[in-house]
Amino acid sequence: MPDGFHEEEVLGKAYDGRLMRRLLSYLRPYRRTVFFALIAIFFYGILQAVPPYLLKIEVDRYLDPTHRSPIPHFLGRLLSPKPAVGIAELAFGFFLPTVLLTFILQFAQTLAMQMVGQRVMYDLRKQIFSHLQRLEMSYFDRNPVGRMVTRVTADVDVLNDLFASGVVAIFGDFFTLLSILAVMLSLSWKLALLTFTVLPLIALVTGAFRKAVRESYRRIRIAIARINAYLQEHITGMSVVQLFNHEEKSFEEFERINRSHMEAFKDSIMAYGLFYPAVEFLGVLAIAIIIYYGGGMAMLGTLTVGTAIAFIQYSQRFFRPIQDLSDKYNILQSAMASSERIFKLLDTPTGIHDPVQPRPLASPQGRVEFRQVSFAYRDPHRVIENVSFTIEPGETVAVVGHTGAGKTTLTSLLLRFYDIQEGRILFDGEDISQLRLRDLRRNFAVVLQDPFLFSGTIASNIRLGTETITDAQVGEAARRVNLLDFIESLPEGFEERVRERGATLSVGQKQLIAFARALAHDPRVLILDEATSSVDSETESQIREGLRGLLENRTALIIAHRLSTIQSASKIIVMHKGHLREMGTHQELLARRGIYYKLYQLQYKDQERASVSVVAPALQADPEPQSASS
Amino acid sequence: MLKRLRPLFPYLTRYKKRYVVGLAALVITQLVGVTIPLIVKDAIDILSENGTRERLLFYAGLLLAVALTKGIFQYAMRWILIGISRDVEYDLRNDLVRHLMRLEPRYYTENRTGDLMSKMTNDLSAVRNMVGPGIMYSANTLVMGVATVALMVHIDPRLTLLCLLPLPIASLAVKFFGQKIHAQFEKVQALHSELVERARESLAGVRVVRAFCQEDAEIASFDRMNQSYVDSNRQLIWIQSFLWPALALLFAISFLLIMVAGGRDVLRGEISVGSFTAFNIYLMYLIWPIIALGWVTNIVQRGLASLGRLWTIFRAEPQIDDHAARPEILPTLRGEIEFRHLNFSYNGKLILKDINLHIPAGRTVAIVGATGSGKSTFVSLIPRLYDAPPGAILIDGVSIRQIPLATLRRHIGFVSQEPFLFSETVKNNIRFGAPEAGEAEVVRAAEISNIVAEIQSFPKGFDTMVGERGLTLSGGQKQRVTISRAVLRDPRILILDDALSSVDTDTEERILNQLTGILAGRTAILISHRISTIRNADEIVVLDQGTIVEQGSHEELLALGGYYAELYNKQLIEEALEKEA
The missing domain is CATH 1.20.1560.10 (ABC transporter type 1, transmembrane domain)
Structure with a gap:
């Protein structure tokens, strides 16, 4: 199994100045809060050194029966010489305010930075998502949706650690350590230096532990990814496993993965198992040093008992900041990897965008013209070759052709999802590349072969985000495509929830909702990619009815799979292998006995029979399809 | 607690x-x-x-x-x-x-x-x-x-x-x-x-x-x-x-x-x-x-x-198991299959109705029918992916519920409609059902499904990883690997459920030719929409809404002028269209 199991698994260096500067620029809008947090954490770090010092004073001034040493500085003047009063003053006048202030500073700092972290995440997600909305269609062809989603979500989440607990906290650990060391040195530089001998040991142990744990966590992550991949794959392909009597073998394979997961974890348990006792031992070592040397100094009278006790407490406060500091390495490393991916996406140019000086479209008529258009998704493989046709306002044009003839591509080009290599596409006589994208596209409404529904309500699926569409218009659109009865039969009506791409709706209902959506947007030109999948007879008649409502008095370009649509079209375009091969009415094309004739035999002829049998009752009320048929 | x-x-x-x-x-x-x-x-x-x-x-x-x-x-x-x-x-x-x-x-x-x-x-x-x-x-x-x-x-x-x-x-x-x-x-x-x-x-x-x-x-x-x-x-x-x-x-x-x-x-x-x-x-x-x-x-x-x-x-208890198995009855399979008044419902819906069909060992039967006619369900009952009523399906005269699952499935080579491969090497995918198979046998199985040349063109040949962590194969390539996988098991019964749909006609022709050699003496059930796959079968069965509506040889069914004949005509037009420049 290769090590680079996941693309996302690859971690590089922990610091990259260029990336870091760019990342930090996201903090700029919140610089006041960050500044505030820095100040808070500075004082927090200083306060960390205070409680042991107060203890020292209590012991030296009041408790130690032998020395009772005078306090050399201002505290000596402030505190009462009476022990009981002095201790109370020390406790409530100094200790209590210190811990309260510590509480406030720590709380405020954490809160502030976490909130800033959230804001930055929010900004980043918004920026990435907006950028994706502007990227051209070919980007979407090249990149799987899952990867783009990861950029917007998981990669951004990784950065949260950096902003929320990395950038500022790193100073906090630093200040804490510094102030503790400073106070210790000032109390007794000799004993301090002796005590500091454990510091390199702590750093060493922590470093070795981090390294071991990082290594086993890397193995754990790989093992987990493999367990998940295995489960995903074998649950999906379970019947293959069973059909091929592969249960035993597959299980053995799983057992190996499961074992490597367990073993990697046991290594991490080993690391923790050694680390915690080692740290505790070092803590006790520091105490032992203080007791032996400090005690010795105390016996000689060069150190007070209080100082020795304070040293014991200080020495136990080394560990947290040192461990935290080594944590930051991992945070930085992941943040660099994620931000690199994010910035790469943000730096991808948008490709197709509005022209610099867009031509205005005053009152669009809906005339479409293809002039010798050629197009390849990827050179040199042309999927559209020298295609020319026009659609006059009010016309319904049907495009037919065998699978892979380039029908859907025509509609994508018209909407300028892609830019063509040769020829021109004109809308109302204007080259579409000279129009603002929005001005161009708002003249069209598209119904895709596989009607795409968003989660939301039925109404929101008809209206989409176009807020100018009123409830009445939504209702009217639903009525025209024969959807109203169905919607009104739902408990919530138009507000009925649509879940997971319309899982609870039938194919026909989804198609009709897509029709209503197109109609509600009242386009100049309707683009319709009819569904090919065989649907049951009931659905077939539903759609047929809906379609009639949809096409009334409208310019339309239809990729047609239904005989009724083709027969009522003003013009039929026959595409074959990227070329426009035939054009004319149903009767004309049939008479030519060319490609259309064959397609007709293959794909549409059956519908004649089917439509008669299925829609027979409806036909009496409405003779239109029959009169149009040959 | x-x-x-x-x-x-x-x-x-x-x-x-x-x-x-x-x-x-x-x-x-x-x-x-x-x-x-x-x-x-x-x-x-x-x-x-x-x-x-x-x-x-x-x-x-x-x-x-x-x-x-x-x-x-x-x-x-x-x-x-x-x-x-x-x-x-x-x-x-x-x-x-x-x-x-x-x-x-x-x-x-x-x-x-x-x-x-x-x-x-x-x-x-x-x-x-x-x-x-x-x-x-x-x-x-x-x-x-x-x-x-x-x-x-x-x-x-x-x-x-x-x-x-x-x-x-x-x-x-x-x-x-x-x-x-x-x-x-x-x-x-x-x-x-x-x-x-x-x-x-x-x-x-x-x-x-x-x-x-x-x-x-x-x-x-x-x-x-x-x-x-x-x-x-x-x-x-x-x-x-x-x-x-x-x-x-x-x-x-x-x-x-x-x-x-x-x-x-x-x-x-x-x-x-x-x-x-x-x-x-x-x-x-x-x-x-x-x-x-x-x-x-x-x-x-x-x-x-x-x-x-x-x-x-x-x-969740397994519903399909060996509780009725009697291993002593049938140590090995010849491959005669019989369906007796087979009815099968799924989620309360009757999918197959009163199917009676006898396939003598060594014969090839083709099944055609529209989407949703029950073809796939029908063949999935043979290796007991789903359980037919007791006694409705017999192999070599024995109810399949009496045959231990492992024995039953070991003798069946099943190629399903959706080709499913594991993220493994090509080689391991092919010998998925026959782990003991040697290099030469794997290559031979790949030859039968006409994919050897393509596999050898992959960066690491038969050791190329496929799937999510490796090379993405085309639908046709996947189908052909799954055919090799089934063939390598040397099964008594081979079932191809529309297994050549993504393969072009020429390749299909070649695979079918290879298969005829392999199939000699074996029972085969082929589901397909393509006449070329079907026409040489010993018997062709047309399913419609879960019942057999036509049954006979290619010539007999053409003469009948029903669903099969129409399928045949369409195929001819399709070929003509394909030839248009």
Whole structure:
């Protein structure tokens, strides 16, 4: 199994100045809060050194029966010489305010930075998502949706650690350590230096532990990814496993993965198992040093008992900041990897965008013209070759052709999802590349072969985000495509929830909702990619009815799979292998006995029979399809 | 609670001895550990009593010896007690997978993959947390709490009571806020999933979005969810930012009480300065167990809930198994298949109606019919992916329920409609059902499905990885690998369910030619829409809405002028169209 199991698994260096500067620029809008947090954490770090010092004073001034040493500085003047009063003053006048202030500073700092972290995440997600909305269609062809989603979500989440607990906290650990060391040195530089001998040991142990744990966590992550991949794959392909009597073998394979997961974890348990006792031992070592040397100094009278006790407490406060500091390495490393991916996406140019000086479209008529258009998704493989046709306002044009003839591509080009290599596409006589994208596209409404529904309500699926569409218009659109009865039969009506791409709706209902959506947007030109999948007879008649409502008095370009649509079209375009091969009415094309004739035999002829049998009752009320048929 | 834990007992009792050793190590660790403050106490006390440097050295040495002993047992405790939980997790996960392997396809259509995955990962890890850290930290808190408090009481009962006063609040706070954090975290996670889903949906529906100029509306809608996700996170942040500083404050208050009351006791001569110092250290030692107390109750609660969910998998009994098998009847299969009045319903819907068909061993039968006519269901009943009524399907005159599943399936080469390959090398995929097959046989199987040349053109030939972690094969290539996979098993019965649909006609022709050689003497069932695949079959069966409507040879069915004849005509036109430039 290769090590680079996941693309996302690859971690590089922990610091990259260029990336870091760019990342930090996201903090700029919140610089006041960050500044505030820095100040808070500075004082927090200083306060960390205070409680042991107060203890020292209590012991030296009041408790130690032998020395009772005078306090050399201002505290000596402030505190009462009476022990009981002095201790109370020390406790409530100094200790209590210190811990309260510590509480406030720590709380405020954490809160502030976490909130800033959230804001930055929010900004980043918004920026990435907006950028994706502007990227051209070919980007979407090249990149799987899952990867783009990861950029917007998981990669951004990784950065949260950096902003929320990395950038500022790193100073906090630093200040804490510094102030503790400073106070210790000032109390007794000799004993301090002796005590500091454990510091390199702590750093060493922590470093070795981090390294071991990082290594086993890397193995754990790989093992987990493999367990998940295995489960995903074998649950999906379970019947293959069973059909091929592969249960035993597959299980053995799983057992190996499961074992490597367990073993990697046991290594991490080993690391923790050694680390915690080692740290505790070092803590006790520091105490032992203080007791032996400090005690010795105390016996000689060069150190007070209080100082020795304070040293014991200080020495136990080394560990947290040192461990935290080594944590930051991992945070930085992941943040660099994620931000690199994010910035790469943000730096991808948008490709197709509005022209610099867009031509205005005053009152669009809906005339479409293809002039010798050629197009390849990827050179040199042309999927559209020298295609020319026009659609006059009010016309319904049907495009037919065998699978892979380039029908859907025509509609994508018209909407300028892609830019063509040769020829021109004109809308109302204007080259579409000279129009603002929005001005161009708002003249069209598209119904895709596989009607795409968003989660939301039925109404929101008809209206989409176009807020100018009123409830009445939504209702009217639903009525025209024969959807109203169905919607009104739902408990919530138009507000009925649509879940997971319309899982609870039938194919026909989804198609009709897509029709209503197109109609509600009242386009100049309707683009319709009819569904090919065989649907049951009931659905077939539903759609047929809906379609009639949809096409009334409208310019339309239809990729047609239904005989009724083709027969009522003003013009039929026959595409074959990227070329426009035939054009004319149903009767004309049939008479030519060319490609259309064959397609007709293959794909549409059956519908004649089917439509008669299925829609027979409806036909009496409405003779239109029959009169149009040959 | 014990009742809810019962399913786990077999997994825990397996490690009884290690639990005993681990717990013993835990007790020793803590009992040794609590002496450290006592030593410090004595050391401090001799400072005021004119002790000697030798005494100090003794105390320092004693401290290190005690710490070393404690460390050794502490290591053993963690290694054993947490280690067991990883073993239990390993055992459980193995058993779950073994169980899943016995469950039939129907189970997998009724249970979503995502749900199963989440049980196998999240719930399992919650259970593990309960049996590992859960047990260790509760025992730890108990032993250490009792020992520490006992020693503190011994030194100064009143001071003990006083300074421990704020600490139950800490335990309760951890428990209470822990729950809140967990609940809020679930909310945050749910919103995160929604956000991910929103992004996914918007990007997957990019054509609709662009066509209807909805980019700005999409951005606005994403923005709303982005905002509510942030808002929900904020509530979590409030709790989290508050909890730790607040706990620190609570402990600080305990220290403050020692400072005041302990100081007074020293002044009154009730305790020594050393005892006063020891109290401070004991309190420091108590911080983690007190926090763990609240934490552990939450771990156990979550673990129990997860245990319940996890066990839903074990409770699902395999419906297709060997309970009626009589291995002695039929040691090996010839391949004669008979369907007797076969009716089959799925979810209350009758899919196959009164099918009677006899396929003598060695014959090739083709099945055609429209989508939804029941063809795939029909063939999936033969290897018992789904169970037909008893006695409705017989092989070599024996009801397939009496043939052990392993025997039955070993003799069937099944190629399903959707080619499914594993993320493995091409070679391992081909010999999936015949692991003992050698290199030459694999190549031979690949030759039959006409894919050798393509495989050899891959970067690592037959050792090229395919699937998610390797090369993406085209639909046609996948289909041909799955054919090789089935052929390599040297099956008595070969079933191809529309297995050549993504292969072009020329290749199909070649594969079929190769197959005819292989098929000699074997029973074959081919489902296809292509006449070229079907026409040479010994018998052709047309299914319509679950019943056989036409049956006979190619010529007979053409003469009949029904569904088959029409399929044939269409094929001719299709070929003509294909030839158009």
